[in-house]
Amino acid sequence: MSQPDLSPPSLVQEAFARAPQALLLIDPVADRLLGANAAACQLLGGDTEALGAHPFSHRLGASLPLWVSFTDEALNRSPAWSDDLVVLDLKRQPRHVEVQAQALAGGRLLLTLVDRQKAEQRRARADLRRQHRRGQVGWERVEQVFERIERQNQLILGAAGEGIYGLDAEGRTTFANPAAERILGWSSEDMVGHDAHLLFHHTHADGSHFPVQQCPIHASFSDGQVHRVDDEVFWHKNGEAVPVEYTSTPIFEMGRLVGAVVLFRDISERKRAEQQLRDALAEVESLKQRLELENQYLQEEITAEINHREIVGESQAVAHLVRQIALVAPTDANVLISGESGTGKELIARAIHAGGVRGGGR
Incomplete structure (x- = not known):
């Protein structure tokens, strides 16, 4: 058979x-x-x-x-x-x-x-069950350990001054700390489970569309690299742009890329201080140019007057001589200077030459 x-x-x-x-x-x-x-x-x-x-x-x-x-x-x-x-x-x-x-x-x-x-994970659960059966570890104690770790993590996130939020591999928000809520105006309930890029990172500061494919935060999901940016904006719930700098760090679980955590800082005050500094520097440059122009003007005035200052004297004769020089210097008429040797004929000639069309002084 x-x-x-x-x-x-x-x-x-x-x-x-x-x-x-x-x-x-x-x-x-x-x-x-x-x-x-x-x-x-x-x-x-x-x-x-x-x-x-x-x-x-x-x-x-x-x-x-x-x-x-x-x-x-x-x-x-x-x-x-x-x-x-x-x-x-x-x-x-x-x-x-x-x-x-x-x-x-x-x-x-x-x-x-x-x-x-x-x-x-199965091995870890099996190991916990074995330990539990042997009386080495009680489930209550395990839960207490995890609860204590969770409380510590919440305290750390709550105390941080920087905004911190997490993303899954699809770009959805998984958590947000109080600082992130304060800076962005969105509550955790508004953010968790929703696409963070579409919610508050959708537009550049100039109002142009910000494609998610160009977002450095989302790049962390594909290349597994840390990305740092200091010249972008997040959008507040009230529609105002918030200048920020941020660091996007990928999260790996058992070698697999599962999301990212983003730490960001509101740099509005720093931007205002930088603008005030630029304005102050521009004002200093403007004053510098005005001073240079005034200095040039004064130099020209000094040049025009210096020839007369070489003729020293307070008598009526000297004053009369200076007035005559001022009268003839601007003209191109021939001037005859007479006098005994050593009486300053050459000095007068230089003054006429420098103060008139002959020397280009006026």
Whole structure:
């Protein structure tokens, strides 16, 4: 009597499809994804058709060399296991996974993927349950520890003079401290759960539209870098622009970029002080130019009068001589100067020359 078939194809297919672990069937040589169960589709954020639309290497990114080495090991010494591989979901977000590979007929591989973050969370919960069962740690005490940490964090956020708010990977506000509420005029209830860029960072200081794609805060979500800016504005709830400087810092959880925290400062007073300084410097420059013009005018007056000052004397004869010089100096008439040697004829000639058209003095 023949043995019944305990694993008909339909049952195997159902087991593959409904397995709680993420399962992928791949052809590493052809670089194709042949199948993915529901758990794998959930992990990678798409259905089998979308996941298989591109070569499997499209899902590997910068970790492709590690995957090549791993699949080679799996094909030659199956099964193989690794916990340092990364696979990209449909949004190109990295998923750090543990992978077990089993070689199948035809050079194919069955991959079992475990999200490392979730696995570590499960292990942590299991460890807490074990400790609880052993009486080492009570759940009440664990809750008290977390409550104390939460209170400390709230006190720190409340005491900070700078505005602080958090964002998730979609740009939605997750929290805002009292300083942020005071500076922006929005309450936490107004901000939490809403797109921060659309709420108060949507427009440049000159009134032009500020596309979110150009926002340094949102750049932290894609490049994972810290961005510092000191010449932008946030918009108060009453519609007024608030000059700010801010630092946007990405947040990573288990190696995955999950959001950002933004620390900002109202620099309105500093901007006003800088403008007052510029105005004062402009006024000083204006006074400097006026003084230079007045100095030039006085120099010209001094030049015009200096020739007469070389003729020293208070007598009527000297005064009469100075008046005669002033009369003839502006003309181009010939002037005869007579007198005995040593009486100052040359001095008078210089005065006439310098004070008239002959010397360009007037």
